[in-house]
Amino acid sequence: MSVNPKKRVAVVGAGVAGIAAAVALKRAGVDADVYEKESGPGGHLTRWHALFPGRENAATVLQGFLNEVKENRLDIRTGTLVTDIRKENGLFRVTTGSGECSEYGAVLLANGFRLFDAARKEEYGYGIYPRVITSPDLEKRMEDPATGLLIHNQAPKKVAFVHCVGSRDAKVGNRYCSKVCCISGVKQAIAVREQYPSCEVMNFYMDLRMFGSGFEELYQEAQEKYGINFIRGRVSEAAPTLDGSIQVKAEDTLLGCPLKVTVDWLILLVGMEPGIPGSLHDSLGLERDDAGFAGCRNKFLLPGYSSVDGLFLAGACAGPATIPDSVNQGRAAALSAIHYLNGKV
Amino acid sequence: MNGKNDKWGFHTEKSNLITLDSNDRSLVNILAEQVPSLNSCFFCGSCGATCTASDDGMNFRLVHLLLRRGELQTVNKIIRSCLLCGKCTLVCPRNVDTRAVIYNLKILIHELH
């Protein structure tokens, strides 16, 4: 600990945003400690199977990030939960679960998001009907073709995806759009068709948000090459049939008719919720935006600058983000933190 | 009572519920094999807006949607008014060969009857 704490940065979270930030700091010669509550780095990326938009293998991409960690000799304190951050006399005091305290000149918050708990949408029966699963559950199942979506060793015949589960929904208090679930739904629909070519796949959506580069093209490929049916209408409820299949009801809003269909699996595209503990507001005065994510001071001029001087934001803790978004934000926040330490802000 | 309600447009009719489990949706698959661009349709409605026969009820977007849901009852009647002029194909942003779809559909329906 010979380095002056005023010149050190704490990075909270070793997801892709935290790794990108820590690498950038290291390359600039700035001392950083990375805190990660899980047993290894990577964040949510460690849970995905294939990635949009190009359906790249997630394990390969993760390995790329782990190589960066290794090559840059990042010191990641895994298994270390940050429980509190306070600012006193211009220094940040970071406390961990074991009660250990360290001081830093700046903090880079990269603690990501929480997945929406699908059981809160009771009408879909998640956790009650075994054939109702979430998009992260599907990513996990696709890792192992021996289980996948097989039912008594048979390929599924019909699968439906439900968009906007836990997002754009005043009933669960989340008015915002989670941004990545539409394209995740397209990517997963293709994955199901690829694995089970005879299975019919339907996506129930309200709007399709294909904002990123290559997204619209993947959506068109899903229709044209994989024959996926996109049905405009929000699934209102799901109920099990005698054989355990799931009957769903929706309105086909383009025809103006109610619609009923029985599927082998119902897959809920769950949204992102803010991972920022409310306590940071009390201890630090960290402000949040309307959706509850960490808010920045100025969306145009100072993205990544939190309401607290010296505390910077990167990745999904500041709002729904893709992996490339999070990486870019991590690098940008690292630069902002360096400027801050050098007294340039 | 019934007659009176009819006057105001209220009357009991066959349910308009679409039951995908029992509806026969094979026709759209045959058409998509013949004209693969059909699958790219995102139901924007450009074809219906420009249609020469729209006054007579023709609407390609609607026909495609009904086929996709297996709601075939009215399709035959609707497409009768299509003149195969091809205007819809000119405006489609997803390059669906709409005219070829209707042409093939007319033949398929003719074969079915």
Ligand SMILES: Cc1cc2nc3c(=O)[nH]c(=O)nc-3n(C[C@H](O)[C@H](O)[C@H](O)COP(=O)(O)OP(=O)(O)OC[C@H]3O[C@@H](n4cnc5c(N)ncnc54)[C@H](O)[C@@H]3O)c2cc1C
């Ligand atoms: C179903 C689904 C599929 C997706 N698929 C793709 C895809 O194909 N392509 C793509 O680009 N994006 C995809 N995404 C988005 C992607 O997961 C995010 O962009 C990315 O995970 C954000 O990275 P992050 O580092 O900001 O946050 P996270 O991945 O959430 O990482 C945050 C890290 O911080 C740690 N942490 C949190 N709190 C603390 C604390 N108090 N102390 C210590 N450590 C802490 C966490 O353990 C975690 O490791 C998908 C998202 C979902 C929901």
Ligand code: SF4
């Ligand atoms: S990205 Fe799509 S599925 Fe996700 S909340 Fe937004 S509109 Fe809904």
Ligand code: SF4
């Ligand atoms: S114009 Fe093309 S994409 Fe639009 S509804 Fe008609 S066929 Fe579909």
Ligand code: SF4
């Ligand atoms: S080809 Fe038929 S559907 Fe298309 S614009 Fe002409 S009349 Fe309308």
